[in-house]
Amino acid sequence: MDWLFPSVAATLAGTVVLTGTYLYLYFHDRRKYLLVWGIAWLVHAFRDLFMLLCIAPSPVFQLSPFFIANQLAALVSGLLLLWGTYIFIRRKLPSGWLIFALLNVSWIIIGSFTAVGFTVLTTPSYFFQGFVYIWTGLVIKKHFQVRGPGIHFTAGAFILWGLHKFDYPFLRPVAWFAPWGYLLSATLEIVVAIGMLLIYFEATREALAQNEERYDLAVQGSSDGIWDWEERRGDTLWCSPRIYQMLGYSPGELCSGISAWREIVHPDDRERVEQTLREHLARLEPIDLELRLRSKQMGYRWFRGRGRPTLDGPDNHRRLAGTLQDITELKNALQQLRMAFFSIEKTAMEIFWITENAHFIYVNEYACQLLGYDRNELLALTVFDIDPDFTREMWTHHWEILRSKGTVSIQSRHRRKDGSLIPVEVTANYHVYEGQVYNFAYAKDISERLLAEKEKHQLEGQIRRAQKMEAIGTLAGGIAHDFNNILGVILGYAEIARDDSPPDSPARKDLDKVIAAGFRARDLVQRILAFSRQAPVERxxxxxxxxxxxxxxxxxxxxxxxxxxxxxxxxxxxxxxxxxxxxxxxxxxxxxxxxxxxxxxxxxxxxxxxxxxxxxxxxxxxxxxxxxxxxxxxxxxxxxxxxxxxxxxxxxxxxxxxxxxxxxxxxxxxxxxxxxxxxxxxxxxxxxxxxxxxxxxxxxxxxxxCNSETKPGPALLPGKGHVLLVDDEQMLGEMGKTLLERLGYRVTLFSGSLDALEAFRKEPSQFDLVITDQTMPEMTGIDLARNLLQLRPDIPIILCTGYSNLVNEDTAKAAGIKAFALKPMSRDQLSQLIASATASAS
Missing domain, CATH: 3.30.565.10 (Histidine kinase-like ATPase, C-terminal domain)
Structure with a gap:
């Protein structure tokens, strides 16, 4: 029996299996080299078909068109296999191989018509194929990063196949070997097909294992938990460990039943969550909702649940799987952000984000209300529209200062929509946000502050005037005593001189004018004291x-x-x-x-x-x-x-x-x-x-x-008795002694209060009246009066002073003093005062 034809047919069948294997792998992996290899084996299948057609008439070798087509298909198949291998290692096919292939084609055609022998004709082609197969096997062995027997089968089969190609020109003519050679090729084709399948099955298994590992790492490293529910499982809900970790439960503490999970949903959220799940499951729409779940330690926390419902299995049962994310901190941050934004919107200051060309990109609600614009109107304006004090030249200079200093504060005015102006204090801040420079400015309406400052300035002016008045009062009080004493001397001696002048003499008239001027000076002092509130005013x-x-x-x-x-x-x-x-x-x-x-x-x-x-x-x-x-x-x-x-x-x-x-x-x-x-x-x-x-x-x-009674003018009242007169001013004391003596009194004069007290202590009964000055160096007049009254309580005392802020008529009477008088006094006023004091004493 001739086995050549069946062996070639077996080789064709093996090539078809190999072609299908490569194309199957291509349609699953979509790698270009798999497609090129698959086409190479498809061409190789035509080579086997041409061989069958060639040997069908006779198993003896003979040159024919089918043989030439067989050789050309073998050459093209090897070239495509070589190209696919270069693609596999990510290299470009050298052009030398194309030249070699063209030369080989030429040789096959020429050799076919020159009747060269089979070995000579086919040796270049089969040696080329043998090299391609061996190199492809070595490349697969080196570059396929897959463990397992598939790579060894495939690489070994290619290498053995390539060695077989080297012997083919010499052993094909041997009649008994040719069928075995074709059967060997068919076997190696099946081994390569099985090896490639094993390679890709192992690669798929390793990829699946890697994906599972990546998935596990992603799940463990992610802050999200994963959950899965299938309708065919009924009440069972599968949850990843991360979900239990977020809630603080162990899987044993929280069972996998839907009812148990329903219990930890916040009561206010349950109905909403259940309704959302029902509606989305019915429509098979993705789910994205927020809800509160009760954790074990921290009470209710906010979570975001996302999932996608699908129909699964041959019975199209519903399935819902998704993720659960703890968004409590995000919620709190968003709440704080909303509150911050609300504060910015409502704060009692205008807030602006301004570009370098003076356009607004953000204005807060208060700015809109204060200026009378809606937000879109205000965003369409520029700084120059609301600030009449800024020109474009000033803005450029302002921006340069702001860029160098970072923060600048100025006072300006903002123009409302109705044209009215508001004084404002503007603080501008230079910021770079996402690569763009901005002026973040806030402006405060200072109308009330300026009004308060104006009122404060007016109040300060009133206080300064009051302080100056107080200073005048202090000055007036300081000079009043000495000035009145001087006036007292002038008036006293002028009255003495007038009394000594003839009634109609010019000197008496002149002295009357001197006395009148003296009393006007006394009134002037009283006015100054009254003005400075150092003396009472009679209204x-x-x-x-x-x-x-x-x-x-x-x-x-x-x-x-x-x-x-x-x-x-x-x-x-x-x-x-x-x-x-x-x-x-x-x-x-x-x-x-x-x-x-x-x-x-x-x-x-x-x-x-x-x-x-x-x-x-x-x-x-x-x-x-x-x-x-x-x-x-x-x-x-x-x-x-x-x-x-x-x-x-x-x-x-x-x-x-x-x-x-x-x-x-x-x-x-x-x-x-x-x-x-x-x-x-x-x-x-x-x-x-x-x-x-x-x-x-x-x-x-x-x-x-007010008391409107008018007091009668004083009249001269002569008197008698012994008067103790005390005054540290020598001239005033001597003048007073003279006046009293002319009124009929006997006078003992002392310039020191201690000497007067000692004289009174020795013989209190010899004095009928005491007249003392208030301001004296050793002892004041009121202290002298207290000592005298201790020695003789019935002694009438008159206390006189040019000015004193320590004693007045009320304090003098409270000390037992009968009369109080301000210097200077006329002779008539003095006589009336003595009469009043002695009368009240008696």
Whole structure:
């Protein structure tokens, strides 16, 4: 039996199996080299088919077209196998192999027509195929990274197959060997097919194992847990260990039943969760929901569950698998972020993110409300639209400063949509966010702060004026004592000299003027003390019209004719409680100031008085001010006016703009002090070149509010008796001794209080009256009086002082002193005081 044809057919069958194996692997793995190898074996199958057609007529070798096609198919198959191997090792097929293949084709065609022998004709082709097979086997052995027998089978089969190709030109003509050679090729083809399948099965197994390992590592390393539910399992829910770890339970503590898991869902979430699961399972839609689960240690925590329902198995049962993520910290962070954003939106400051070209990319809600825009309108604007103080040139300079310093604070103004302006304090911050530079700015409305600062400045000005007034009071009190003592000496000796002058002599008239001037000086000291609140003021209910008219008469006589007077004093003005001397002083000071303002060019001094129809805000804010009646005195001039720069200083003590010798800076401050002490106020209206108007408001009062009794003038009352006179001022003591002696008294004079006390202690009964000064170096007058009263309680004592802030009439009487007097006194006042003291003692 001829076995050649069946053996070739077996080889064809093996090639078909090998081709199917490679194409099957390609359709599963989609590697290009598998496709090229599969095509190579398909061409090889045609080679076997051509061989069958060639030997079908006769098993004896003969040249024919089918043989030539067989050789060419063998050559192309080897070339494709070589190309696929180069693709497998990721290298390009060298062009030399193509040249060799073309030469070999040429040789086969030429050799077929030149009747060369089989061995000579086929040796180049089969040696090429043998090299390709052996090299492919070595490449598979080296480069397939797979363990197992498949790689050894495949590589060994290729190498053995390649060696067989080397012997084929020589053994094919041997008739008994040819069938065995084809059967060997068929066997090696089956071995290669099985080996490739084993390689890919092992590779698949290793890949699956690696994927499972990666999956396990991912699950263990991930913060998410995995769960799986199948409808065919009923109530059973599979959960990964991570889920139990997140909840703090062990698998034994929390069973896998759906009902057990339902119990740890927050009661407020259960119905929502169950409804969501039902709806998504019915529609097979992905699930993504948030819910709260009760952990073992930390109470309820927030979780995010995600899953995808599918139909599984031949019965299409429903299956739902997914992940569970603990989002408690994320929830808390989001809540904090929302709160922070809410705070930014609602904070009482404008907040802006601004680009380098001055455009807004974010504005908060407060900025929109404050400026009157909606958000889209404001985002469409630029810095220059809302800040009229910024120009483009200034913005460029501002950005350079901001870039160098990082933070810049400025005061500016923002323009509302209605055009009104708001003072703001802007803090700009330079930030780089995601590679872009921004100006993160926040602006605060400082309208109230500026108003408060203005009010604070005004209050500080009032405090400074009060402090200056206090300083004046301290100064006035310091000089009043010495000044009154000096006046006392002048007045005393002037009265003595007047008494010694003939009644109608010029000297007596001159001395009368000296005495009158002295008493005016005494009144001036009292005014200064009253102004500085260092002495009591005697206020009486009065209608101010006559006093103001009298003061204007005196003022008119002292001013030049270039000043015209206009007087309009309403007769129905209310009664005010005031000191007439202080009213006189107010008119004189304001009139003198008006004269100085009109001195160069003349003008009109207009004085009006009427009941106030409306009240200024300063009076309305006072307690009960809105319910009182006021008299308004207006003093207006047409002079040079007052500049705004000094307007807030004009009532400060010692502040003056007059040249030396024309003012002390005390006039307006004294007027200010008197009016405010009465409970009224003074306002001024002036512009440079348009004159000045002062508005003085005096509160009205009833006549019963003050004592309106007038005291009769003193009369000379001669006396007798022994007077102990104590005064450390020698001249004042000697003058007082002379006056007392002329009144008929016998006088013992001491300049020291201790000496006087010692003389009184030796013989208390010899003195009928004690007159002592208060301020003395060794012992004050009131302390001397206390010691004298201890020695003789019935002794009448008169305490005199030029000024003292330690003693007054009330403290003196509380110490047992019969009379208290302020220096200087006239002779008549002294006689009346002695008579009053001795009368009260008796």
């Amino acid at each position: 009486i209910p009065l209608r101010p019209g006559p006093i103001i008219s009298e003061a204007l008469t005196m003022l008119r006589a002292s001013l030049p004719s270039t000043i015209s007077f206009q007087e309009d004093l309403a007769v129905d003005c209310g009664v005010i409680c005031a000191d007439p001397i202080q009213l006189h002083q107010i008119i004189m000071n304001l009139g003198t100031n008006a004269f100085h303002a009109m001195e160069r060019s003349g003008g009109i001094l207009r004085v009006t008085m009427k009941n106030a129809d409306t009240l200024p805000e300063t009076l309305l804010r006072k307690e009960g001010g809105a319910h009182k009646r006021f008299v308004m005195l207006t003093v207006q001039d047409t002079g040079c006016g007052i500049s705004p720069e000094i307007m807030d200083k004009i009532f400060d003590p010692f502040f003056t703009t007059k040249e030396l010798g024309k003012g002390t800076g005390m006039g307006l401050s004294m007027v200010y002090g008197i009016v405010h002490d009465y409970g009224g106020t003074i306002l001024v209206d002036s512009l440079p070149g348009n004159g000045t108007t002062f508005y003085l408001y005096f509160p009205c009062c009833d006549e019963m509010e």
